[in-house]
Amino acid sequence: MLELRGIRKSFGRIEVLHGVDLQVRAGEVHALLGENGAGKSTLMKIVSGIIQPSEGQILIDGQPRHFPTYDAAIAAGIGIVFQEFSLIPGLNAVENMFLGREKRNAFGLLDRKAMRTRAQAILKKLEVDLPLDVPIARLSVAEQQFVEIAKALSLEARILVLDEPTATLTPSETEHLFKVMRELRASGVAIVFISHHLDEIFEICDRITVLRDGQYVGSTDVADVTVDQLVEMMVGRRIENSFPPKPTLEPAARIVLEAVEVQLRRGGPVSSFQLRAGEILGFAGLVGSGRTETVLSILGEYAAARCTVRVDGAERRLRDAADGLAHGIGLLPESRKDQGLITAFSILQNVSLNNYGKYQRGHWFIDFKKELACTQTAMDQVRVKAQGPRARVDTLSGGNQQKVVIARWLNHDMRVLIFDEPTRGIDVGAKAEIYQLMRDFTAQGYAIIMISSELPEIIGMADRVCVFRSGGIVATVEGSAITSEQIMTHATTGKVHHVA
Template identity: 70%
Template sequence: MLEMSGIRKAFGPVKVLHGVDLEVRAGEVHALLGENGAGKSTMMKILCGILQADEGTIRIDGTERHFAHYDEAIAAGIGIVFQEFSLIPYLTAVENIFLARELRTRFGLLDRKAMRVRAKEVLDKLGVAVPLDVPVADLSVAEQQFVEIAKALSLEARVLVLDEPTATLTPSEVEYLFRVMRDLRSQGVAIVFISHHLEEIFEICDRITVLRDGEYIGTRAVAEIDTDGLVEMMVGRRIESNFPPKPDSHPHARVVVDAEEIQLRKNGPVSSFQLRQGEVLGFAGLVGSGRTETALSIMGAYPAFRVKVEINGDPVPPKNPSEALARGIGLLPESRKEQGLITSFPIMHNISVNNYGKYRRMRVFLDLAAERHHTEIAMRDVRVKAPGPDVPCDTLSGGNQQKVVIARWLNHHTPILIFDEPTRGIDVGAKAEIYQLMRKLTEDGYSIIMISSELPEVTGLADRVCVFRSGAIVATLEGDAITSEEIMKHATTGKLRYVA
């Protein structure tokens, strides 16, 4: 169905793809894997006419094609779910799904009723309920992801590209998506599936093509390779363990955050938890369970109904994020590109953006030499891989972008860190680096709240785990009790606590 041969692409002097090949058969789910920066997304953007290859050919059903822009690719039966959302935030789900190909009545007017019915049919097929008539900016990240997927499915494409579609979904939501993918496979659709969750590759895919540093490494049938072999193809070496060993429990360590009562909404359930110095405290639960909102409420970034919390013994909680920053709380947000970085700015400005006060000279001028010096130290401490501090952040891989955000908080000396989905959209090698960095931070006295939808990440890294359900913590697990089964049991049946 799809054949891409000898694809080459360079951005100025930087060569991104070096004669890469990809062949996808009708009626198969074909994984395209590689570390961040391997060239996967660039390859798919060339397929969809968003970028133009410098060399190489594209064949659909044996016919050579060249797409000058995205609309031509859509007309040829190619649909794509982008890794970074391509939604218009102030349009509704229905308007986004049919953007630029709206259904019309015979009088030329928009047929809003028909579009709504069709959008609901596609979302029902996915097994999810998404509000159709509100701006997508008001939807959760997972709901926005399903709008993206519905947008691609509504095209009835013959070649469907799914670039990290499960990054924000719960296990049950992923299973709905996989059911749809199996249906499409049985109908002869060729599916290109990009994911950093290797367990998903072995569950849903038929064959795998691996890229590394813009080079074609090889194609294997899923039945012919195991996880270790696949990782070695991707990173060029074996990774013995993703997770660093957990330290011995320190139940008497100093409490840096003591949340006695957090009530997200009036008449809702109440949470309580403690964060100790030098630990990773995991926040786990289904999407919409209140994990992120609870964490943001302690730094004044979410308007919870009741917040009774002490930060380093101070019983007055921060009123806003600026005050939280002054109190030593830093946030690595779920969406690093929208909320964590100014991607068009260089690394240096992103790391020092919260710190310009200490670079002032005579209250007017910036000490650029000091700014550069501290930026280089922070980059070295978290091992940002980049030519230098003047490189724009939008040229970095996802793992290095995450490291830049972490470097900002180290540069600002915030000993309490909230990491929301710290490895979302990051390859297996970069994940291991982030995990090692988080553990080193706790060894140096930092305290981390880690919010994650990935149960292996929670069980492998967290010293203790708070399990959320319906907006509140229903259990706190530690030691041998930190298992995926125990977390899911409490996340689905845990008993809620209410106060008068």
């Protein structure tokens, strides 16, 4: 149904796509894989008319097509759901679905009833029940995701591009999305699926095309390839083990942070834990179990019913994240783009945020040479790949953006680093680099709390794991007890006990 031949794209003198080919059949889910920066999103923006190719051909049903605009691609039956939602927060689901394509009656007035009826029919087909009259901003991330998909289907798309659609979904929401995708596939829709989760590729996709550094590497049926082979195609080398070996922890290691008691809501469970120098303490549990809220309450950013914390043995009442910084605690938030970075700023400006006092010269001046040198040192320490400290953050891959957030906290001389979903939206090669950085930090004496929804990540990285359920810690597991079976049993049944 969709064929790309020899697609090239240059921005100025830099060519980012080097003659890419792609064939997507009707009634299949086709995975488009590659590391961040491989050219996947650029290629899909060409398919959808958002940017124009420098060379190459787009064919639909064997006929050459040219899409000068996004609207032209829509008219040809192409719908795309971007990783970053394109919804208007103040409008409701119906208004968003028909934005710019509003139905009107014979008098030229908005036909709200017709739009609502059509929206209800599409959502019913998706088996999604969500409120149609509230602003999008009040819907959950999963509900917003399905509004995006419904918007694409309202265009009667025959070719549907899904760019990282499961990045913010729970396992049950992901399974529902896959059910919808299977039904669309059965109806003859061609789906291009972009994901960094290789287990999802093997569950839902029929064929795979891999890009690397803007070049076409190859295509294969899912049944004919292994995970290791896919990784090697994506990164150009074999990654034997993404997770570094776990060191043996010193029994007498210093306790750097202790949550004596944390109660998120009155009448709820009371949690406690200790974090030691040189360890990675995993926080596991289902979405909504209280993992992130517990961390935010310690930092004074969440109004918990009770919260008693000791830092280096002394009881502290942290008022906010800035207070946490003053006591050597840095948070790498779940959403790096919304909460951790100002992407329109340079690396230099992001690394220096909240830390200009370090460069102060006198009362009124900044030592810019010192700022530049400190930024470069931090970049080198976490191995940021960029043209230099003055490169804009929004030009970097997801993995390098995450490294910039880490560099900022290293520049603050932190002792405790809290990683909330550290590898979300990051490709397999960059994940391995982040994991190695975390182990490098603990070898230097840093203490790390890692919140993650990915069980393999928790199992592969954590020295001990606190399992959360219903707002509190229900178990702490370590050693050979750190298994998916143990963690999920505690996360779903909530039986409270300590497993040594």
